[in-house]
Amino acid sequence: DQQVKQNSPSLSVQEGRISILNCDYTNSMFDYFLWYKKYPAEGPTFLISISSIKDKNEDGRFTVFLNKSAKHLSLHIVPSQPGDSAVYFCAASGGPGGSYIPTFGRGTSLIVHP
Amino acid sequence: DAGVIQSPRHEVTEMGQEVTLRCKPISGHNSLFWYRQTMMRGLELLIYFNNNVPIDDSGMPEDRFSAKMPNASFSTLKIQPSEPRDSAVYFCASSLDRQQPQHFGDGTRLSIL
Numbered sequence: 001d002q003q004v005k006q007n008s009p010s011l012s013v014q015e016g017r018i019s020i021l022n023c024d025y026t027n028s029m030f031d032y033f034l035w036y037k038k039y040p041a042e043g044p045t046f047l048i049s050i051s052s053i054k055d056k057n058e059d060g061r062f063t064v065f066l067n068k069s070a071k072h073l074s075l076h077i078v079p080s081q082p083g084d085s086a087v088y089f090c091a092a093s094g095g096p097g098g099s100y101i102p103t104f105g106r107g108t109s110l111i112v113h114p
Numbered sequence: 115d116a117g118v119i120q121s122p123r124h125e126v127t128e129m130g131q132e133v134t135l136r137c138k139p140i141s142g143h144n145s146l147f148w149y150r151q152t153m154m155r156g157l158e159l160l161i162y163f164n165n166n167v168p169i170d171d172s173g174m175p176e177d178r179f180s181a182k183m184p185n186a187s188f189s190t191l192k193i194q195p196s197e198p199r200d201s202a203v204y205f206c207a208s209s210l211d212r213q214q215p216q217h218f219g220d221g222t223r224l225s226i227l
Contacts (some may be wrong), residue, residue: 034215043118043205044157044216089157100212101147101170106156 004092005025006105013112019077021108023090026071031094034102035064035075038087052094080112082107116140118219120206126225132194135222138187139208147216148181148191149205157205163189164212196226 005024013019023033031052036044050057050064050073057064060107077084086111091102119138127133139146145189148170163183169180178197183189193200203223207216 032213036218041220043207043220045218046215049215101159101162102216104157 002028002105003030004090004103006088006090006108008108009106009109010109013080013110015082015112015114016079017073019080019084019110019112021075021077021088021090021110022023023073023075023105024071025073026073027092027103029093029094030092031105032092032100032102033064033066033073034091034093035062036089036091036104037084038089038107047088048063070096077110080110082112083112085110085112118206118208118217120204120219120222122222123220124223124225125220126227127196128227129197130195131226132192133196133200133224133226135191135204135206135224136218137189137191137206139147139189139206141187143208144186145209145212145216146183146189147207147209148216149207151203151205151221160191162212164216172221198226200224201226216223 003026034049035047037047038044048059048062048064050066055066066073087107088109090105093102121136145164147162151157160173161181166183181191202222205219205221209216
């Protein structure tokens with residue numbers, strides 16, 4: 001049973017436009033959320049995070065939005081660049097006993113076309 | 115600034131052989147994690163260590179898998195005997211502590227024939 005779901009396996013976007021990657025979670029005890037980016041033949045790289053006490057966190061072109069009532073978070077990339085083409089993993093931690101170990105989604109492959 | 119270093123990058127071996135994957139975490143990081151990535155199950159946590167002590171090994175699939183962390187700068191994941199269904203990419207990650215974002219190595223692509 002997946003506690004963190006990324007329902008879109010892939011997303012294709014034109015350079016300069018906005019990329020929106022979505023993530024849903026089922027465990028209402030999760031209180032810390034992260035996005036990782038992964039290029040082929042490399043390990044995931046931490047991108048941005050958000051605590052459940054916030055609903056938005058911004059870092060340059062990357063913004064993460066959290067909707068706790070809907071158990072949904074999204075990553076916005078504006079403007080999208082070809083170098084953003086990668087697999088993006090959503091992860092969540094917290095829960096009973098305060099587990100800090102993140103649970104990962106399956107990933108969304110983003111392709112940004114020049 | 116060296117990141118997490120894993121070796122080997124690729125391993126191809128025959129079923130029944132022992133496989134040892136190695137990981138050097140970032141210096142000063144107290145937590146170390148081993149993950150396995152497959153198409154079927156995505157990225158799943160196998161085991162994690164805090165201050166060299168195994169804290170949670172509930173993700174280790176079966177007794178054929180074992181992991182050790184003899185000191186703060188080295189960890190191994192061993193599969194004995196290996197089976198074709200163990201074929202996957204294995205990642206090691208470390209973090210300053212378990213609450214901080216993890217830094218991943220580039221993984222070991224394991225193929226068991």
